[in-house]
Amino acid sequence: MRMTKKWRTYLLGYLLILPSFLFLIVFTYYPVFRSVWLSLFQRVSGGVTKFVGLANYEYMFGSRLFKQVILNNLVYSIGSVIPAVLLGLLFAILLNKKLRLRGAFRFSIFYPTMIPIAAASMVWIFLFSQSYGLLNKVLDIISLPSNIDWLNTTPYAMVSIIIVSVWKFSGYYMLLFLSGLQSIDESLYEAAVIEGANSWQKFRKITLPLLSPTTFFVSLMAIINSFQSVDQVYVMTRGGPYNTTNVLLYYIYQNGFVYWDTGLASSASVVLFSILLIFTFVYYFGLQHFVHYER
Amino acid sequence: MRRFLVTALVLLAVFSVTVIAADPIVLRFYFPVGVAGPLARYMGELADEFNKAHPEIIVEPIYSGGYPETLQRSLTASKAGNPPDVALLTAADVWTAVDENIILSLEAFIEAEGGDAFLEPYFQAFLEDCDVAGEMFAIPFQKSTPIFYYNKDMFREAGLDPDKPPSTWVELKDYASKLVKKSGDKTVRWGVEIPIDQWLLSAFIMQNGGVVNNEEGNETYLNSPEAVEALEFMRSLVAEGLTPARRLFGDSSADFVAGTTAMMYNSTGSLTFVRDSATFDWGVAFLPMNVVRAVPTGGGQLVIMSGIPEERQKAAWEFVKWMTLPEQAAKWSMLTGYVAVREDAFDVPAMKEYVEGFPFALKAREQLQYAVGEPPATHAARQIARFMTDALEGAIAGIITPKNALDAAQEEAERVLRPYR
DSSP states (O other), X not given: OHHHHHHHHHHHHHHHHHHHHHHHIIIIIHHHHHHHHHTTEXXXXXXXXXXXXXXXXXXXXXXXXXXXXXXXXXXXXXXHXXXXXXHHHHHHHXXXXXXXXXXXXXXXXXXXXXXXXXXXXXXXXXXXXXXXXXXXXXXXHTTSOOOOOTTTSTTHHHHHHHHHHHHHHHHHHHHHHHHHHHTSOHHHHHHHHXXXXXXXXXXXXXXXXXXXXXXXXXXXXXXXXXXXXXXXXXXXXXXXXXXXXXXHHHHHHIIIIISXXXXXXXXXXXXXXXXXXXXXXXXXXXXXXXXXXXX | OHHHHHHHHHHHHHHHHHHHHHSSEEEEEEEOOOSSSOHHHHHHHHHHHHHHHOTTEEEEEEEOOSHHHHHHHHHHHHHTTOOOSEEEEEHHHHHHHHHTTOBOOOHHHHHHTTTHHHHTTBOHHHHHTTEETTEEOOEXXXXXXXXXXXXXXXXXXXXXXXXXXXXXXXXXXXXXXXHOEEETTEEEEEEEEOOSOHHHHHHHHHHTTOOSBOTTSSOBOTTSHHHHHHHHHHHHHHHTTSSOXXXXXXXXXXXXXXXXXXXXXXXXXXXXXXXXXXXSOEEEEOOOBSSSOOEEOEEEEEEEBSSSOHHHHHHXXXXXXXXXXXXXXXXXXXXXXXXXXXXXXXXXXXXXXXXHHOTHHHHHHHHGGGEEOOSOOSTTHHHHHHHHHHHHHHHHTTSSOHHHHHHHHHHHHHHHHGGGO
């Protein structure tokens, strides 16, 4: 009798997760395994493919382009994650204070998040234009080098992509930090004031430790994000000049949907999948071990 | 009873209308827009005209993005069992479409129309783009070539004869060094601009007597001495400060009309833009030659998808054939600026008049005698093109020597093409 009741509960649980589980299987797990499978083949004439074992991987890891793509992605990740997270934190701390027009500030920093990145990138193309772009005009006014061909020269093309990403994502990170800040108990600060702590001490000893779960979460989100963003690259530089803004996801897109080299695209997808899987493990492991939680 | 009768009549009427409406064959036609201008609207007008002339067929033109997206959509739709009937593909993608088995060989249709006699009026170089390893898979529709633009006012100012544009590489470099203008370190006017694209690298390779690929499309010769020398020449223009390091086609035509470059290589597709925007005296000429005179073609051709029933294939052929008749070829050329795809289009009265008022269009036609089908004409052509562009960008920027850049491109191409041998 007890047994059946227990089983019924189990059954109900499985039934309830079944719909989303089905979607996961069809749209996530199946494609993952299919990619791994496809990565072992190479296309030959007549819509046929030939089993080549690990040859796609061997070629890819040996190719100059793939090494550069990985390097580009690292530069992009480090270059965009650190400023975006720091700016997000800074804005959150500033806008958590009681300010006039606080809502307006919060909105204006958050709003890039709501613009589709492809549309925003189109606007940025104009800002970056060498001859009539606003950015060069501003640089000219403050007497800095102002004849920069932002999207067509190295390293400015990558810098441009990073600028757009920081502009786009820091508002969202600010929002996450804000919610983290608001969950910190006010009485801790009151106690600290009574003990004679200054603002730096309050920040260093209360805010930062208690915010660490949020910081950890935001940082990992940002890193994962940086491996998944491709829209700016597609719209603004198409990976150029000389592949200096070609990142992993764009490399996959190019090989998969421009060259129709499904085998190579799948191999690169498996690499991307593995990278993201590692970060996901770090996230769950880190949640249990590194982060300060108040229990 | 009366009510029943009325209902029955209405039903009958609806039914018969449906039957009549379902009778004509509806063809779906995927087309890209590759140049500036309201091309989608013109395409709609052209299809309407066809539909009026052919009551048994209705063509539905469907805008499908750029050339790569058009192949993407055709390919994915075909794989999903729901292919369009006709598509407009670039030469590189015709090869991919054949390799993916999604388009029909047109040999049988051409044979039935009279074989070589049917193809005769089309410009030979354009037909080369329709030919995949010796078999016809497409019919040329909107075609272009690169052409040489120069500012006659600046020629006069520099003491050059405005009616004698540079005709060889040596003259090109010589003129460019006379036309370039610097103020301090900054170049205020470039001698010549060459958009960074494998299309033009191919042009230089061919002008130097080189060949990009073999007939069968499974081998490339990217690091041949002719190719290396061609790229070295292009690099020398940049190294000597006559040409900017990186310009795209749009940038160059903008620079040309703004007077920041005295000469440029650009597509015939920019003729209309330059005509409408230039405020100075200018001219066009054949691309300067070195060992031989040569120019690659570009643009799109019409293909018929293979996954459709026979009667639709026939209707699709009717449409493809009609689209490239002299009247339509002339009309499309006048509306868009593409080169008309066949000789006899230039005999259409409206076209004659147009060419008279705009003789540059004739220059583009004359240059076709030196035209060669668009390279690389190979399997996986887009990938090969990318390797070439990478080599070009790297060498032009001075990151890698022309020889090493082309060696790397050839090695990559080898890997991709080996399975097709």
